[in-house]
Amino acid sequence: MCDYSLEMYASRPAREEEKYVTTRFPSGSIGLASAGDCTTAVCVQYDTRLKLENISNDLQTRLGVKPEEEVIFARLEHGAYRDGIKFSNGKEVSLQLLGAGVGVALVAVHEAPVAARSEILEPIA
Template identity: 70%
Template sequence: MCDYSLEMYASRPAREGEIYVTTRFPSGSIGLAAPGDCTTAVCVSYGTQLNLENLPADLQETLKVSASEKIVFTRLESGLHHDGIKFANGSEMPLHRLGAGVLASLVDVEKPVAKEIVHEERVVELEPAE
């Protein structure tokens, strides 16, 4: 989703295969945007997995994470900002705490394999009526 603090900007949904960067919008809020387009907020659905790269060193140390991490975009119930991220180690934080310059991309979601359902034809022979 896009936090309410980004509602005043044009927005669009995230797309598989694109790279985004955390951006400080003119309102001061941090959100995702395509590189070179700081006027359009990119919205991500809660529950979406993202790869983050270029995490700030202070966050790496504080949260015990590396410079690149797979996270889940989540809704935080408390605080001013509700767009949040959850790391594999269970740490959660508001998206805006990342600051500007962190790269993000959607985790490649395997396309579900279509399962072929074979219906057996059942032939029932009826005895002739007498």
């Protein structure tokens, strides 16, 4: 969603075709925004899959992750800020720790194809 620390800003839901960047808003809080727009917070539903790009070298080392990672947007249980991300290795961090300048995109969720039925249906007489 959008952390309470961003409630003073205009907000809108994320869209699958757009790219975002972690942005430090004038209040000092970090949230998602379209590149160059620190006036509108972009809100993401919890449990949404995201692709991160340009993760800092420091965080890569500390968390054991790569510069690009697929993550889950998560609601953190502890700390002042509740919006965070969960890496596939189980590590969770708030957007505040992630820092500004990380690229973010929603991962498209495609429906699984319906399996073809193999049996032959007899017409009803």
